[in-house]
Amino acid sequence: MRAALGWILRGGLLGSLAFAIFGPLANLILWAVAIQWYFPHKLPLTWGFKYWGEVFKPTSDTVAALGTSVLIASITVVVCLLLAVPAGYALGRAQVPGRRLILLLLLLPQAFPNLAVYFNVARLFYTVGVNGTIAGVVLVHAAHGLVIAVWIAAAAFAAIDPELELAARNIGASAPRTALTVTLPLAMPGVTASAIFVFLESLDEFTGTYFVGVPDVTTLPLVMFTASLAGNYQIAAITALVLLVPSVGFMLLIERFLKADMLARIG
Amino acid sequence: MVAPALAMVLALFVYPLGMSLVSAFTAKDGAPSLDNFAKAFELYGNDMVFTLVIVTVSTALIGVLAAVIGGYLVLGAHPAAVSILKGLYRWPLFIPFIVAAQCMRTFLAKNGLMNNTLATLRLVDVGSLSGLLDWRGIIVTFVWKETPFVALLVSGAMASLDRATIEAAANLGAGGLRILVGIILPQVAGVMLVGLTLAFVTMLSVLSVPIMISGGSPTMITVDMAFRVNSYGDYGVANALAFVSYAMAGLAAWIYLQRNAATGIGL
Numbered sequence: 001m002r003a004a005l006g007w008i009l010r011g012g013l014l015g016s017l018a019f020a021i022f023g024p025l026a027n028l029i030l031w032a033v034a035i036q037w038y039f040p041h042k043l044p045l046t047w048g049f050k051y052w053g054e055v056f057k058p059t060s061d062t063v064a065a066l067g068t069s070v071l072i073a074s075i076t077v078v079v080c081l082l083l084a085v086p087a088g089y090a091l092g093r094a095q096v097p098g099r100r101l102i103l104l105l106l107l108l109p110q111a112f113p114n115l116a117v118y119f120n121v122a123r124l125f126y127t128v129g130v131n132g133t134i135a136g137v138v139l140v141h142a143a144h145g146l147v148i149a150v151w152i153a154a155a156a157f158a159a160i161d162p163e164l165e166l167a168a169r170n171i172g173a174s175a176p177r178t179a180l181t182v183t184l185p186l187a188m189p190g191v192t193a194s195a196i197f198v199f200l201e202s203l204d205e206f207t208g209t210y211f212v213g214v215p216d217v218t219t220l221p222l223v224m225f226t227a228s229l230a231g232n233y234q235i236a237a238i239t240a241l242v243l244l245v246p247s248v249g250f251m252l253l254i255e256r257f258l259k260a261d262m263l264a265r266i267g
Numbered sequence: 268m269v270a271p272a273l274a275m276v277l278a279l280f281v282y283p284l285g286m287s288l289v290s291a292f293t294a295k296d297g298a299p300s301l302d303n304f305a306k307a308f309e310l311y312g313n314d315m316v317f318t319l320v321i322v323t324v325s326t327a328l329i330g331v332l333a334a335v336i337g338g339y340l341v342l343g344a345h346p347a348a349v350s351i352l353k354g355l356y357r358w359p360l361f362i363p364f365i366v367a368a369q370c371m372r373t374f375l376a377k378n379g380l381m382n383n384t385l386a387t388l389r390l391v392d393v394g395s396l397s398g399l400l401d402w403r404g405i406i407v408t409f410v411w412k413e414t415p416f417v418a419l420l421v422s423g424a425m426a427s428l429d430r431a432t433i434e435a436a437a438n439l440g441a442g443g444l445r446i447l448v449g450i451i452l453p454q455v456a457g458v459m460l461v462g463l464t465l466a467f468v469t470m471l472s473v474l475s476v477p478i479m480i481s482g483g484s485p486t487m488i489t490v491d492m493a494f495r496v497n498s499y500g501d502y503g504v505a506n507a508l509a510f511v512s513y514a515m516a517g518l519a520a521w522i523y524l525q526r527n528a529a530t531g532i533g534l
Contacts, residue, residue: 010348014355019384021358024370024411027380031373042383083275086268102269109280111465113472113516115489116509119496120283120290143279146272204363207474211496221365221475228369228479237373240366247361254360 028244031237051234062223062239069219072134073202076141080149080198083142085191088153089183093162106147114144115207122211132216140208145198152197156190157183193254200250204243291506303507310491310504315511317485318471321402322515325409326467330459332414337422337455338447342433360415367412368479375399375407375480404480405487409470417462424458425451457526464523468516488512 031037034044035051055062090096091103109117121140122131130136160183168178184191206221213219220243228236294300308315336356343349359367374380377398385391399407428451436446452459477487488508495505 010345014348014351017352017355020411021355023380023384024367024374025358027374028366028370030380039378042378042387083272087272090268096269102273105273105281106276108276108284111468111516111520112280112284113468113509113512114280115472115474116287116492116506116512117280117283119492119502119505120287120509121279123502124283124286139275139279143275146275150272200361204361204365206363206365207472210474210493221363224369225365225475225479228372233373236369240369243363243366247363247366248358251357251360254357 025244028237028240031233032241034234051238055235055238061218062220062235062242065218065220065223066242068134068217069203069221072137072141072217072219073199075134075138076145076202077195077199079138079142080145081191081195084146084149084153084194087150088194089157089187091150092154092157093160103151106150108147109144110147118208118211121208125212131212132214134217137209137213137217137219138202140212141202141205142198144205144208145201148201149194149198152190152194153187156187156193159190160186196250200246203246287506287509290502291510293503295503303503304510307504307507307511311488311508313485314488314491315508317402318487318489318512319515321405321409321487322467322470325406325413325470326463328406328410329414329417329466330463332410333418333421333459333462334447334452336414336418337425338443338451340422341425341428341451342443342446356418357415359412360419362412364408364412364473365475365479367408368476371404371408371411372400372479375404401481401483402485405477408476408480409473413466413470417459417466420458420462421455424455428454460523460526464519467519471512471516 030044032051033047033049035046035048037044054060057063087106091099096102118140125131125136130139164186165178165182168182169175173181204221205219206225209217209219209222210225213222220239224236224239224243227233227239291303292299292301294302336352339352340349343352375398376382377396377400379398382391382396382398386396398404432450433446436450441449472489473487474489474493477490488511492505492508492512495501495508
């Protein structure tokens with residue numbers, strides 16, 4: 001009897017949690033496949049993929065914005081990794097003077113209210129002519145993603161056993177060769193994780209793009225925002241789903257990349 | 268090897284931050300003054316309080332939920348319930364704020380999926396319901412989006428604790444809640460504080476959620492900053508508001524550093 005009551009309680013709590021987590025997503029999916037839906041109907045009146053055709057036709061704003069978003073995110077990953085891999089290597093392996101201060105400085109863009117900084121960046125970019133350009137948006141995204149990329153890379157490099165590198169050097173490999181064929185491949189899962197993370201952050205970024213990219217650079221989140229405020233819920237929902245799929249995919253895969261005890265070291 | 272990454276953060280974050288501070292304390296004629304602050308407090312004083320309350324309440328709720336989720340994952344006696352919870356709580360982890368806002372904009376509306384479901388289950392009378400699209404909706408969205416992140420950090424830290432003290436307490440007859448509050452939470456307080464500080468600051472600079480969830484007044488100061496910049500080009504007052512948001516973030520960081528200094532936990 002007590003056991004049954006316990007399961008009813010557990011089931012109720014887990015069920016409520018599932019409703020709280022999946023309810024909002026379900027509502028989004030309903031809007032994505034609704035054609036007509038208005039008050040006071042609890043479910044859409046007509047269903048179908050009519051709006052999908054509109055959103056994904058080659059000349060649509062969404063398709064263009066998707067292209068821009070992927071382009072920006074890809075360049076951001078390259079810029080970020082070029083900066084983060086050496087920094088992560090140094091911070092993870094070598095004794096860098098002022099290591100704590102450096103980590104703190106890199107943390108600033110995540111640990112400070114960045115909206116306030118973004119409109120000042122936009123003002124700065126305006127004077128040097130990069131406002132409203134892809135390059136400007138990439139710079140803002142890269143600065144924001146940098147700390148996570150450095151952190152993950154530093155943890156990945158710190159986890160490599162130095163004996164492996166010594167062994168490679170002992171049998172005659174040069175330092176660059178050791179770095180390329182031993183150290184980097186061992187750090188690859190961490191570097192890949194930071195690349196995916198930076199890509200997603202950039203793909204999803206709204207506030208920075210809103211100030212720095214407008215009016216010439218339109219990314220997917222901006223299209224979604226405009227559609228939502230204009231009341232085009234179908235278009236907003238379909239665009240949101242496009243943003244949602246990679247995010248959920250990464251969430252499901254994260255344990256492959258990040259071990260829980262690695263997270264425990266933060267703090 | 269760290270220099271390029273540092274240069275990036277200095278140029279794109281620290282320098283604009285300095286610009287922001289100077290601009291906040293400069294009048295239109297270029298003389299140092301507090302006029303911007305006088306105007307900011309007069310026009311947006313309510314919004315400052317509103318912002319602080321929303322972000323603080325959200326942070327507190329996130330902390331409680333993260334502790335409960337992490338605690339059940341470590342202490343839960345039923346493997347099936349633990350693994351269901353584990354698969355459930357993380358879904359919103361990487362979902363962007365803007366997508367979360369769009370989900371909630373429909374889910375929490377008067378005629379949204381939440382009210383309709385509750386009404387169908389005959390738990391509430393739909394006629395008497397209003398939507399939650401006001402300050403409550405902002406809190407719900409923040410908690411929905413940020414809890415998984417803090418819970419992930421905290422449960423990772425909990426999982427790597429020494430089980431011996433937990434089992435000793437259990438042997439002496441301590442209940443789950445007592446073990447969680449008395450033994451586990453004090454040991455993971457550092458990680459919890461990092462998570463909550465990052466969540467606090469992140470929520471402080473989200474623009475999309477307050478705009479999309481609650482359009483009217485009072486609203487969060489992020490919306491006011493965007494308005495001052497986009498409608499009036501008034502960087503002075505916008506930066507005075509920015510200064511207020513730095514002060515709030517500084518408060519959170521100060522609490523974190525207090526604790527950090529007290530225990531000597533590294534970054």
